[in-house]
Amino acid sequence: MEPHDLMKALPREADRGDEDWPTLEPLLDFDGAHAPLSHPSSARTAARMDTLAERTYARLRYALVVGQVAPGECITLGTLARRLGTSVTPVRDALSRLAAANALHPNRQSRVVVPVLRRAELDELLQLRLTLEGFAFASAAPRHRVSDWRGFKVLHTDLRRAAERDDLAHFAAAVWSVRGAILGLDRSSVLAMLLDRIWCRLGPTFTHMAADIERRRCISSHLGTIVGAIGCRDLEQARKAVAEEIAAGMAPLSSAVANELPALPLVPIPAFSCPKAPSRCESGADHV
Numbered sequence: 001m002e003p004h005d006l007m008k009a010l011p012r013e014a015d016r017g018d019e020d021w022p023t024l025e026p027l028l029d030f031d032g033a034h035a036p037l038s039h040p041s042s043a044r045t046a047a048r049m050d051t052l053a054e055r056t057y058a059r060l061r062y063a064l065v066v067g068q069v070a071p072g073e074c075i076t077l078g079t080l081a082r083r084l085g086t087s088v089t090p091v092r093d094a095l096s097r098l099a100a101a102n103a104l105h106p107n108r109q110s111r112v113v114v115p116v117l118r119r120a121e122l123d124e125l126l127q128l129r130l131t132l133e134g135f136a137f138a139s140a141a142p143r144h145r146v147s148d149w150r151g152f153k154v155l156h157t158d159l160r161r162a163a164e165r166d167d168l169a170h171f172a173a174a175v176w177s178v179r180g181a182i183l184g185l186d187r188s189s190v191l192a193m194l195l196d197r198i199w200c201r202l203g204p205t206f207t208h209m210a211a212d213i214e215r216r217r218c219i220s221s222h223l224g225t226i227v228g229a230i231g232c233r234d235l236e237q238a239r240k241a242v243a244e245e246i247a248a249g250m251a252p253l254s255s256a257v258a259n260e261l262p263a264l265p266l267v268p269i270p271a272f273s274c275p276k277a278p279s280r281c282e283s284g285a286d287h288v
Contacts, residue, residue, distance in 0.1 A: 056086060057094035064103055064200045066172040067207020069114050077110040103200035117205045119252065125202050126250045130243055132198070133183060136191055137242045140184030141235050152181055152227045159223060163216040171216055172207040175249075178223050182230070182242075209253060218248045 060080075063069050081091045095112050098104045104112040117125070155178045162174040176199075179185075185192045199206075210216050222245030229238035 052086060053090040053093050056084060056090040057097055059084065060094045060098060061103075061196070061200055064098070064114070065196070065203040066169050066176055067204045067210075068169045069204055071114055071116040071204045071208055073114045073204075074107060075104070075112050075114070098200065101197050101200060103197070114204050115201060117202070122202075122205070122250055125198060126246065128198055129202075129246045129250070132191060132195055133179075133246060134239070134242060136183040136185065136195065137239065139191075140182070141230065141238065143184065144230055148181075149227070149231045152178065152230065155181055156220075156224055156227050160220050163213070163220040168207045168210050171210055172203065175219060175223070178227075182223075182226060206249060209249075212253065215248070215251075219245060222248055 069075070075095065077088055077091055077095065080095075081088045084091065095104060099106055099112055102115070105115055107113045155174070159171075159174040159178050162171040165171065183195075185195060210219070222241050225241040226238050226245065229235070229241060
């Protein structure tokens with residue numbers, strides 16, 4: 001079945017029910033991994049360590065997805081561990097996992113660098129997004145309920161406000177909230193995993209380019225069109241707006257705009273601002 005065949009029509013409102021729309025799972029809402037059966041105290045210790053490692057990884061992953069770290073930024077193991085208030089072991093594990101996914105580049109011992117993406121790689125990521133996010137929307141749209149749409153409107157209201165501010169990471173987080181809800185990325189799946197990997201690499205550059213307020217407004221407008229089309233059950237219009245929003249967010253910067261943005265570094269910048277991890281999911285830009 002072609003993706004567009006999945007998007008012919010939304011179910012009638014009577015078939016949707018009045019269930020509350022499913023809230024997105026917060027990144028840091030982990031139950032912890034179960035340790036192998038052993039002495040109870042050993043099992044509890046292992047579970048705590050697994051949870052700490054996952055929380056550390058989630059905080060760093062979120063920082064990449066919403067651009068709370070900048071392209072070219074150098075992350076040092078010791079400094080990061082101190083700012084997170086943890087030992088170097090979970091930090092090293094998290095950085096190793098992100099480096100293995102090409103979200104970070106090893107630099108020197110105990111250091112990694114946030115990638116600086118060039119046009120050719122952005123063009124490749126654009127094609128991947130069009131394919132994967134387009135398919136995700138085609139799969140999720142027939143399941144959207146009226147209560148889902150109401151939630152999308154709340155999230156988009158927060159996004160429109162964020163687009164007018166200069167807090168770029170806040171804007172990127174608001175975009176991620178709307179996009180994740182529309183695409184149904186709250187459920188664990190291979191597709192969600194692939195998109196998460198793409199955005200770990202793309203996030204810092206996407207947020208850097210969002211320094212252009214007209215780009216932010218354009219992205220917000222396209223996402224608003226998607227939400228409106230979902231409300232009207234016009235999935236063909238929504239599908240087109242999904243592709244247009246993706247293209248708008250990754251379009252090359254004009255020369256005038258590029259000259260006004262901070263230049264991307266030729267060498268790593270030795271600073272890292274540790275993000276505050278989202279504690280729970282609520283409408284707005286403090287979660288994914």
